[in-house]
Amino acid sequence: MRRAFMLATLAAVLCLASVAAEEPDACPDVDGTSTEDRTGCMDSDGDGYSDPDVNWTEADGADAFPEDATSWSDGDGDGYPDQAGASKSDDCPFTPGTSRVILFGCSDIDRDFVPDIYDDDADGDGIRNEMERAASSGTVLYDPYNPESTPMDTDQDTIPDVIDDDADGDGWPNDIENDRNSDPMDTDQTPFNIYFGTGTGVFYLGGLSFTNEYQPRALELSVSVVIEIVTEELVIPFLLIPIYILIGVFRRRTFRSFDARIHACKDLESLSELEAQINQLIRNRTIRVHHGLVLRNAIELEEDRLRSLDSSDEES
Known part of the structure; x- marks a missing residue:
């Protein structure tokens, strides 16, 4: 009897503990x-997590899906x-993102749905990532992941001006425009229209074909x-003219000086010394050869x- 009572009591205690x-x-x-x-709350999809409601949100642990x-x-x-x-599992669960091409939920600065790590133009500023890096220098650094950090691109050909051979997109290379005093950053200005306010040149293509492109x-x-030929190709010869004149004057004066000394000589020994000096001047090209002969x-x-x-x- 006592044993039965103890078993009943133990069962009651276990039941209460379970509850x-x-x-x-x-x-x-x-x-x-x-x-x-x-x-005990609503769980629509049966995954064990309750549906969110006014008093219990995702922040509290409710089912986000x-x-x-x-x-x-x-x-x-x-x-x-x-x-x-999951059908669209987050490939970057610790970084919020909007990408949905190749990867889901990863950083996508320009919101084109391509994740930044696979996007040729991550910040969507129109300049490709590698071009922004190429345009950077020791003093200017462009960030391909910052749309506010964008190199200048005058002709909008996606090539930054600093590495663009034709920055203004007018068809003329920058170096030629610089040589001709035409602004390489001005689309409306070319070497053909910087003089007299009108077109002053053409390219001959052969036959009867011409173009101003x-x-x-x-x-x-x-x-x-x-003008380029005159100012650049001939400028050195023009600058040398005064030098040639000075050299000519110096040689003529040297010639006249020696001529006077020859006629002033009183003996053969002095003439012999002058002749040796003149020969040396001819060798050094200090005087002209024909002056030396004279x-x-x-x-x-x-x-x-x-x-x-x-x-x-002696005879006298």
Whole structure:
């Protein structure tokens, strides 16, 4: 009898303990089956997480995807589930993103649905990532992931001006426009229209064909190219003219000086010394060769004159 009483008491205690261990019904007015975030609430997809309501939101642990049994949480709040194996599982669960091409839920700065790591123009500023990097320098750094950091692109050909051979897109290379004093950043200005306010040149294509569009292999006929030749090709010869004149004056003065010294000589020994000096000047090109020949002839004449005088003195 006592044994039966003890068994009955133990059973009652275990029953009470089991009841006490059960979670209280969080939604007593609803016939729900949720068990994970709260007990006994509506769980539409049957994944164990309760549907969100006014008093219990996703932030409290409610199901972020109440109609999808494979998904229930979205830690970064970008609309893609954290759970692997879902139809659109978040490939970047710790970074909110809008990408849905190749990867779901990853960073997509320009919101073109292509994740930044696969996007040629991540910030959507019209300049490709590699072009922004190429346009950067030691003093200017362009960020391909910042739409506010964009290099200048005057002709909008997606090539930054600093690395664009034709920055203004007028067909003329920058270096030629710079050489011709035409603004390489002005689309309306070319080497053909910077003089007289009108077109002053053409490219000859052969036969009866001409064009005013830049053609590197065609023959250019223009005021611009003539001015370039005169100012650049001939400028060095023009600058050398004064030097040539000075050299000529110096040589002429040297010639006249030696000519006077020859006629002033009183003996053959002095003439011999002058002749040696003149030969050295000719070798060094200090005087012209024909001047040297004239001086040598003058020395010979003076030598003959002095010898004649010496002979006359001896006879007398």
